[in-house]
Amino acid sequence: MSHKVIVPIGPYHPLQEEPEFFQLYVEGEKVVDIDIIIGYNHRGIEKLSESKHFDQVAFLVERICGICSSSHPYAYVLAVENILGGESLVVPERALYIRTITNELERIHSHLLWLGLAGHFIGYNTVWMWAWKYREPILDMFEMITGNRNNYAMFKVGGVRRDIKDEDIPILKKTLDELVPAVDMFKGAVMDDPVIQARLKDVGVLTKQQVIDWCVVGPTARASGLNIDVRRDDPYGAYDKVDWNVIIEKEGDIFAKTVVRILELYECVGIIRQCLDKMPKGPIDADIKDIPAGEGIGRVEAPRGECFHYIRSDGTNRPIRHKIRAPSFMNVASDKVSAVGGTISDATLTLAAVDPCYCCTERVTVINKPDNKKILNGWDLIKLSQEKTNKIKENLLK
Amino acid sequence: MEILKSVFNYLVFPGLLFSVFAGLMAGWIDRKVSARLQWRVGPPWHQNFTDIIKLSGKETIFPQGGKFTFLLSPFLGFLSASLVAAILGWSILNPDKSFSSDLIVVLYLLLVPAVAIILGASASRNPLASVGASREMKMVLAYELPFILAVIAMIIKSSGAIQLGKVINHQLFFGSNVFSFSGFLAFVSIIFCMQAKLGLVPFDASEAEQEIMGGALIEYSGLGLALFKLTKAVMLYTMPLFVIILFIGRDLSPLFVILKFVGILVIIILIKNTNPRLRIDQAMRFFWRVPTVLSVIAVVLAIFGK
Secondary structure: OOOOEEEEEOOOEOOEOOOOEEEEEEEOOEEEEEEEEOOOOOOOHHHHHOOOOHHHHHHHHHOOOOOOOOHHHHHHHHHHHHHHOOHHHHOOHHHHHHHHHHHHHHHHHHHHHHHHHHHHHOOOHHHHHHHHHHHHHHHHHHHHHHOOOOOOOOEEOOEEOOOOOOOHHHHHHHHHHHHHHHHHHHHHHHHHOHHHHHHHOOOOOOOHHHHHHOOOOHHHHHOOOOOOOHHHHOOOOOHHHOOOOOOOOOOOOHHHHHHHHHHHHHHHHHHHHHHHHHOOOOOOEOOOOOOOOEEEEEEEEEOOEEEEEEEEEOOOOOEEEEEEEOOHHHHHHOHHHHOOOOEHHHHHHHHHHOOOOHHHHOOOOOOEOOOOOOEOOHHHHHHHHHHHHHHHHHHHHO | OHHHHHHHHHHOOOOHHHHHHHHHHHHHHHHHHHHHHOOOOOOOOOHHHHHHHHHHOOOOOOOOOOHHHHHHHHHHHHHHHHHHHHHHHHHHHOHHHOOOOHHHHHHHHHHHHHHHHHHHHHHOOOHHHHHHHHHHHHHHHHHHHHHHHHHHHHHHHOOOOOOHHHHHHHHHHHOOHHHOHHHHHHHHHHHHHHHHHOOOOOOOHHHOHHHHOOHHHOOOOHHHHHHHHHHHHHHHHHHHHHHHHHHOOOOOOHHHHHHHHHHHHHHHHHHHHOOOOOOHHHHHHHHHHOHHHHHHHHHHHHHOOO
């Protein structure tokens, strides 16, 4: 068959819970090309952030994504503290540990969430429900520590908002102890199941060179043998004060990505345990009053990879530029190489294997159509939107 | 009077109405047990009935063109599935009165729901539906051969009678087929085929919700969709019953039939909940390598009387 058919995945599709659009060009069941169209979830957060003062922006960026709601504010406060001279100079030591604990708890819940979704995508709903069942106590821990199950409101420039109480520490440790057998179970269930291996091995392979070419980050890159991790390469928080390993797999297929994420769960548990033991007493907030003029960057290893924030301040109480680059921005693009060549069944898995997060990604909309080479900038978009609003108004008046 | 009785047999018991009721209840057991396996609560017993009633009241949206085939195929699938239910139920109630060569009719009618799905999907002119239809076709090619071979093995065992009543009577005297070598192999093979015929995980690639959004059924809404769901429900009642008659048909008193039915249903549910979905090529490879070989061995053993 040489007849090309477009199979749409999106804009609304049961595969992923967010709006996105993948056009799969298929011949029979084989995917020969793929168009990735994102931009359905643009909310103008960077612009919004310029109208809020520095304390409010932390709450705003928290709402970029319900899953990375500790990575984004962390990267943001790192960027602001970068203007002030650096996190380790500004922030009290206890706050560093609390930040690390929050960030690692988030990684646990995000990886468990992905594991469950991955099970769902290959039609294994039992894994889906079980993974989410074991994710639930982690959310309870968030509620205990931060007061919220999502959007933790934990980070502020110069420290954290809430302290971890001494009586909470044993409960946290107990929850982690109970999590480890569950992770053991998932590890066994995934690594020993012949049907899962048949579905995931040698599927959606990204080679190390492709990973470098497409700037892939996070677990997706680590599964292809690329040794990158912001937590080790550019330490922040308490990551340089505890022992842990960067998990690397060589194969680059979806199975390797799954294994990396499962093994990272053990590292997360280890980091949190060490942090709880080593955490010193002391203040949790440096009580920063003014942000001087200047520019700063913050990098955080979010569950999906490197999350990057850039802040420029002119000495007033608001940032004059805030740039966000979320890990899915690079990872989603790599589907262009990894999803082509497989069948539709494999392609859907490959799209999901990078753990895409569109609401993180969509900061700016650039539409690039190959036929008329038209790129819209911000002003064009605003004009378009105004025209559309006027049209709707006219229709309403009729 | 005879005609009225036949009509009653087809429309009410043990045919259409009863099979719909039994199928929806079986579907509920499936949903409830799956839910409990997954740490969920699961729906109340009447959920499937409510779903179907609500669905049949909804608007039916037709895709452009092919309206006749589009609406015909769900009826086709549903009627043939319920006809099988009537024939099977009739043979269990009156094994001596089953008509000659009814097994062949049953084999044909069991294939019709799959053909109906392919027809309906092709009539809907949706690219996702056509992918679903092509997958369904491949599945039919994959599971039909081992399925028929397993049935043939059982026909040979009951001294060549292509008649449900005689298969039942044979087991009445010589014990259930599953306890012989050939019977056991064919039973294992037919369990896989049953899973595929019912379109359940791991062989549900033709409807894979996460890949092709329900595939063949994507354009169906309202009554058409309700009928396809009903067809599935009736098949969930019919297929285990067929397997019971062929393989564990020694004692067919109502209580034992229910127990055996629930037993087979539990096997189906367990397979469904402990496996991920196979890709279509993997599923075909599996069917041609494992169940087909098992069925062929079963036929050979049956010829030698094992």
